[in-house]
Amino acid sequence: MNNFVWKCPTRLVFGKDVIETVADHIKAEKGTNVLLVYGGGSIKKNGIYDKVVSSLKGAGIRYTELSGVQPNPRLSLVLEGIGIVKREKIDFILAVGGGSVIDTAKAISFGSALEDGRDIWEDLFMKAGSVPPKGIGVGVVLTIPAAGSEMSNSCVISNEKTGYKRGVNHENNYPAFAVIDPQVCYSLPPYQTACGSADMLSHMMERYFTPTSNVDITDAILEGAMRTVITYGPLAYRNPKVYEYREQLMLAGTLAHNNLFGCGRVQDWASHWMEHELSAFYDIAHGAGLAIMTPAWMKYVYKENIPRFVQFAVNVMGSRMSIADQEKTALDGIARLEAWFKSMGLPTSFSDAKIPTDKIETMAKHVLEGGRTAAGGLRKLYHDDIVRIYKIAAEAGKE
């Protein structure tokens, strides 16, 4: 295990009908005049908006609305939010949504506290290792699981003018609270449940596939959490309104990304990096892109650390251990993972997702742009490696 520091101060409020208590948690943070941030109209259709607003009104909490957050949330809306915070003397921000809404709220929070003369984009997002100010505070009502931003220190924003998508990761970014009612998932389309399950599992796999030795305790915890997603993802996919399935999956999604599971481990994240280009170029859902890129990455790198892939196969995917032929066990684990993605209707190859193969060189180039020299923690991947992995993903299913 490597030395580590871990701190996650977010109050997790989890269970049936907890959204009705959201005003109590805002009051505990001394919020009296709230900016309510959300995306499109879905929270108005499924009743979440009404529950939140009724809780705020019941507690006499003033609020101003900022809606219209889109996937890959934009800097312009963040700047609009900062303007409202200053003009209306907002003292707390409530994000009602998934990762994009939460990240927008985080950026508005620290952007509002930025001292005069500093620019949120140039001085924070475009500077590696920058420290955002503490911010006025963010609370979350989670409506779409998987991104994990509700209990994480990360905030990713896209600058639509420059085309860059950049993150600020810092302890000051943890939300004050995350209110999570698994019932909000009842209305998610099955495909979104599948993509969310793939994303959660990936957040765990990116931490699991490590070159760090002596990590048994986090390995064991990760394996348990991964098996939970393996079991409950397909169940929730087929039975969207069963609370018992939704609660397991939703808690897994939050725990997957607060980084307790990653403590003391070098992490990988190459599949995420390669997927980001895939979804940037072809507008494919992030979880679907991960279902394509992760098995391809595995097929390319497993020989680097066969014991770890055997452990994954046996302890997570339920493969039968063969000491005499460990490679066979490792490959069986990868095949089972592909079958699991397919069982929820996810693509596992370029052709499944109707993605052409002519941009592979360009995407590979983009993966390593912005001062990156290599991708991946388990095995360092350079341009040619990344091209080969995209080609494996392109060829998958054709054999």
Place this chain on the structure above:
Amino acid sequence: MNNFVWKCPTRLVFGKDVIETVADHIKAEKGTNVLLVYGGGSIKKNGIYDKVVSSLKGAGIRYTELSGVQPNPRLSLVLEGIGIVKREKIDFILAVGGGSVIDTAKAISFGSALEDGRDIWEDLFMKAGSVPPKGIGVGVVLTIPAAGSEMSNSCVISNEKTGYKRGVNHENNYPAFAVIDPQVCYSLPPYQTACGSADMLSHMMERYFTPTSNVDITDAILEGAMRTVITYGPLAYRNPKVYEYREQLMLAGTLAHNNLFGCGRVQDWASHWMEHELSAFYDIAHGAGLAIMTPAWMKYVYKENIPRFVQFAVNVMGSRMSIADQEKTALDGIARLEAWFKSMGLPTSFSDAKIPTDKIETMAKHVLEGGRTAAGGLRKLYHDDIVRIYKIAAEAGKE
């Protein structure tokens, strides 16, 4: 799963030689004038005291010492500490030790912030559900693992005048940071490693044995963490100076008790309650008492929830699953747990620990004193049940 709220803001600083950074973490909490709380002379013998003091001096942090904390930490020392804090205008408390030292520091911290006219013992410890003030702040350098107080909200103090031992559990009690270097365990006597392993495992088992259904994700995480203790307890017991064993065990001890693993579950704690009387009456180590009481409790209650005991046997203790005879599998798990305790030289019966049987009625009475109507979450236990469990513990090993 039941609805739950979980918040644990303690900064976990874990790894080799991290004690040398303790001053940085005090400064981050704005501590400038520190009360250094510790127990006897062991931290002077093993060099931890020197490391802490050298870090404080290097950073120009003033400190006043309060030593002499004993197991079952006493109210009188807490009151002495509060006096020093007020007299010396102390602004932060550093606990260097195990559970007793940390709990003493927590009580001094909130006791110092108590408004005039309120009595720390009568108004906080003796009142169920009392809310301690925020306190001046506590940091921890952990020297003895297992109690888990370094990342918990609990604080247990004994009033040597009245004979009562009582706790105040509140979110305000979480330490600001816990600095944990597994190397501090190198000098622990093997018996203390064994007792610590039993205590950690018990903190997990008290959460694992629940009547709550649909708790797969916390079950799976708990099982992984328990297997880690099962593996590394005996290894560290036999090889005290191997870092790789100490780190797994020490992290397990901290995670066992910050209550993430207990989220959404009714917990049991009957074995702990019964053990407290055993160690109060016979001055036996807490971990040793748990090794006696836990198997006895299991033998008495397992029929209440055979599937859960089968799951424990198979997923934690490595028993072979027998669907046709689940009771046999459940009992095999209990037998394996007893064998595990014995493998580290721990007693699993009254006679192993040379405890007489004449106080069983009295101890059982004490368990349910102080307004308690029953013990245990998996199965409610009343006086006669508790007497029978003590008798099972008394008879164990004689068959």
